[in-house]
Amino acid sequence: MDIGHVLGVIMGILSDPSTYQAMIRISTPLALAAIGGTFCERTGVVNIALEGIMLVGAFAGAVFSYYAQASWGFSEGMAPWVGLIGAVSMGMLFSLLHGVGSIHLRADQVVIGAALNILALGGTGFLTQAIFGVAGASPRVGSFDPVPIPGLVKIPFLGQVLFNHTPIVYMAIVIAIAGQFILFRTPIGLRLRSVGEHPKAADTVGISVYKMRYVGVLISGALGGLAGANLSLEAVSQFSENMTRGRGFIALAANIFGKWTPLGSWLSSLLFGFAESLKLRTQVIDIPPEFILMLPYVLTIVVLAGAMGRAIPPDAIGKPYSKQ
Amino acid sequence: MTSGAKKLGVALAQPLGSVIVALIIGGIVMAAFGFDPFSGYAGLFRYAFLSEFNMSVTILNSVPLVFTGLAVAFAFRCGLFNIGAEGQFIIGGLVGGWLGTLIAWPMVITVPLLLTVGVLAGALWALLPGVLKATTGAHEVITTMMMSWIGLYLSSYLVKNVLMDPRSTIPASNAITDQAHLLTLDKVLPFLFRGSTRLHLGVFLAVLMAVFIWYLLTRTTLGFEVRAVGSNPFAAEAGGVSVSRNTILALLISGGLAGLAGTVEIMGLHYRVYDRFSAGYGFTGITVALLAKNHPLGVIPAALLFGALTNGGAGMQLRAGIPIDIVDVLSGVIIFLVAAEELVNAVGRRREKRRTAARADAALETGGGGEA
Numbered sequence: 001m002d003i004g005h006v007l008g009v010i011m012g013i014l015s016d017p018s019t020y021q022a023m024i025r026i027s028t029p030l031a032l033a034a035i036g037g038t039f040c041e042r043t044g045v046v047n048i049a050l051e052g053i054m055l056v057g058a059f060a061g062a063v064f065s066y067y068a069q070a071s072w073g074f075s076e077g078m079a080p081w082v083g084l085i086g087a088v089s090m091g092m093l094f095s096l097l098h099g100v101g102s103i104h105l106r107a108d109q110v111v112i113g114a115a116l117n118i119l120a121l122g123g124t125g126f127l128t129q130a131i132f133g134v135a136g137a138s139p140r141v142g143s144f145d146p147v148p149i150p151g152l153v154k155i156p157f158l159g160q161v162l163f164n165h166t167p168i169v170y171m172a173i174v175i176a177i178a179g180q181f182i183l184f185r186t187p188i189g190l191r192l193r194s195v196g197e198h199p200k201a202a203d204t205v206g207i208s209v210y211k212m213r214y215v216g217v218l219i220s221g222a223l224g225g226l227a228g229a230n231l232s233l234e235a236v237s238q239f240s241e242n243m244t245r246g247r248g249f250i251a252l253a254a255n256i257f258g259k260w261t262p263l264g265s266w267l268s269s270l271l272f273g274f275a276e277s278l279k280l281r282t283q284v285i286d287i288p289p290e291f292i293l294m295l296p297y298v299l300t301i302v303v304l305a306g307a308m309g310r311a312i313p314p315d316a317i318g319k320p321y322s323k324q
Numbered sequence: 325m326t327s328g329a330k331k332l333g334v335a336l337a338q339p340l341g342s343v344i345v346a347l348i349i350g351g352i353v354m355a356a357f358g359f360d361p362f363s364g365y366a367g368l369f370r371y372a373f374l375s376e377f378n379m380s381v382t383i384l385n386s387v388p389l390v391f392t393g394l395a396v397a398f399a400f401r402c403g404l405f406n407i408g409a410e411g412q413f414i415i416g417g418l419v420g421g422w423l424g425t426l427i428a429w430p431m432v433i434t435v436p437l438l439l440t441v442g443v444l445a446g447a448l449w450a451l452l453p454g455v456l457k458a459t460t461g462a463h464e465v466i467t468t469m470m471m472s473w474i475g476l477y478l479s480s481y482l483v484k485n486v487l488m489d490p491r492s493t494i495p496a497s498n499a500i501t502d503q504a505h506l507l508t509l510d511k512v513l514p515f516l517f518r519g520s521t522r523l524h525l526g527v528f529l530a531v532l533m534a535v536f537i538w539y540l541l542t543r544t545t546l547g548f549e550v551r552a553v554g555s556n557p558f559a560a561e562a563g564g565v566s567v568s569r570n571t572i573l574a575l576l577i578s579g580g581l582a583g584l585a586g587t588v589e590i591m592g593l594h595y596r597v598y599d600r601f602s603a604g605y606g607f608t609g610i611t612v613a614l615l616a617k618n619h620p621l622g623v624i625p626a627a628l629l630f631g632a633l634t635n636g637g638a639g640m641q642l643r644a645g646i647p648i649d650i651v652d653v654l655s656g657v658i659i660f661l662v663a664a665e666e667l668v669n670a671v672g673r674r675r676e677k678r679r680t681a682a683r684a685d686a687a688l689e690t691g692g693g694g695e696a
Contacts, residue, residue: 048407048465097660105664110405110465114610115659122652129647130357249469256463290481297470301452304462 027273051248057228091225371639392609408468410606416583446583
């Protein structure tokens with residue numbers, strides 16, 4: 001294969017709007033989880049449990065969507081919305097365990113996160129088999145279809161890229177912007193950040209460190225759950241065992257690369273989404289699939305190596321606070 | 325009770341209590357989904373321990389867990405969380421096994437050489453996370469995890485495309501040479517076994533390694549420095565102990581132990597490199613280390629417990645139809661409870677408070693000053 005041909009293929013991929021549409025679509029679960037991680041870590045709680053929270057969200061999304069249609073009488077169009085609500089609430093419930101372990105019990109936050117990841121992996125695997133009777137995956141469930149935004153979708157190039165997505169993709173963009181505003185421009189945002197920078201000082205002026213940290217953890221639960229729903233209630237329309245495949249860790253890296261800001265998290269997720277969208281489209285060039293599958297993980301290490309030193313984490317991150 | 329025995333009792337109480345509470349929670353979960361926990365646990369016990377064969381499978385499962393448990397524990401003692409032992413395990417097995425298909429020198433040379441290569445390969449896989457942590461501060465939890473996925477796909481590619489045995493129907497390398505085998509114990513100690521066994525020399529190697537790591541950590545300068553960095557990096561640096569040097573060193577040793585686990589698994593059990601030959605031993609090593617409270621000798625009983633749980637989990641599935649994933653649920657609960665030391669401390673404090681209050685009451689009643 002000559003260089004000219006390869007370059008031609010690459011140019012074709014880069015000028016094709018569907019590459020960027022895939023980028024936005026693929027980056028969505030990463031961005032949601034990363035923004036959740038941002039809120040959580042800004043309050044001083046390390047959250048490596050994002051992986052597990054996403055997995056719980058993906059599972060709950062599929063189960064709720066399944067039952068909504070099979071037993072609760074919802075239409076096929078409504079079922080994924082029920083799934084979404086289920087995913088968010090189960091994500092929050094699961095993250096509450098992280099809160100109790102990391103905040104109240106003052107355990108090592110990274111270890112608690114690891115425990116929850118294993119618990120999520122085993123728990124969702126166990127429940128898949130207990131509920132659906134088969135190991136490995138749920139049946140197909142009702143899922144979200146793309147909703148083109150009238151008018152805007154007609155804009156050449158950009159319309160395809162931005163305005164022809166499933167509802168969760170739009171939500172992610174709104175959440176990134178709103179999250180940025182809330183965290184840096186509102187009193188509640190200031191309180192959240194203060195307990196992550198200097199909990200003692202925050203405590204002295206009457207801010208409840210525990211309460212703020214729980215808020216941060218629960219936000220990561222809600223957004224991680226939503227991110228999971230985006231995996232199971234999108235194109236594949238089912239839950240399968242360990243379907244997050246390390247995305248929670250990549251999201252964590254995106255949060256760091258985005259310097260612990262919601263918009264930064266979203267933008268760095270786009271970078272990962274872009275790498276993965278290339279992965280989908282490079283089959284035309286003769287690269288073994290294993291190497292293409294490695295790409296997001298390699299990129300994560302590169303990005304992390306580059307981001308560090310310049311990105312400064314919240315000062316009290318990972319340190320349990322003990323009010324005496 | 326002597327104070328030493330008392331200390332040991334206190335140290336063991338929390339891990340043991342955590343295991344028991346986890347088993348109870350697991351039982352409740354089983355019952356909640358219509359499974360019979362009693363026949364489940366009976367199946368688990370039978371498959372894990374009853375009969376010589378089952379016992380040997382339990383021990384075989386625990387051998388890699390001793391190494392990976394030591395790997396994770398060693399890094400933890402330096403304040404590092406090597407969550408990517410799985411990848412180092414796979415790369416160790418891949419490289420050691422690959423060389424094992426090529427070399428047929430006398431066993432006394434081949435076996436130690438391959439084991440060393442396995443250690444080096446695993447260490448190499450942990451080198452980049454170590455260097456990044458020491459130079460840029462990139463968190464090892466993310467980098468070792470990412471290296472783990474890269475290792476998984478790389479070995480998958482190599483097994484399918486480079487090492488592949490053309491006669492094999494599943495992705496697997498050629499068999500390693502006879503000289504590369506870790507001998508089974510019936511060949512080494514024929515008087516102990518009636519028939520043949522799959523138990524191999526790796527069993528002894530695992531125990532020796534646990535003792536060696538214990539010695540390294542507690543009786544050498546290297547171990548002292550690693551622990552100093554782990555308990556307080558700032559104080560260590562101020563005291564002239566290099567944090568970055570020990571960070572890299574600890575991750576290299578940790579990766580080496582995980583790599584050794586992979587090589588031993590190929591040389592002692594599989595005799596060829598399969599695609600995805602690891603049964604998640606790197607990840608279970610995390611649970612093993614935490615349950616052992618990162619004590620190298622504690623890793624042995626913890627590994628046996630999880631060897632038994634994995635083996636017995638299959639029994640639960642066969643006997644009572646309980647999904648084997650319940651073993652991961654138990655692991656998660658155990659780590660959570662072991663990590664949440666405060667749970668135990670809180671109970672202790674409450675008891676202490678009650679005792680103090682009782683003493684104060686007694687003092688008031690007798691009108692004496694008392695110690696309260």
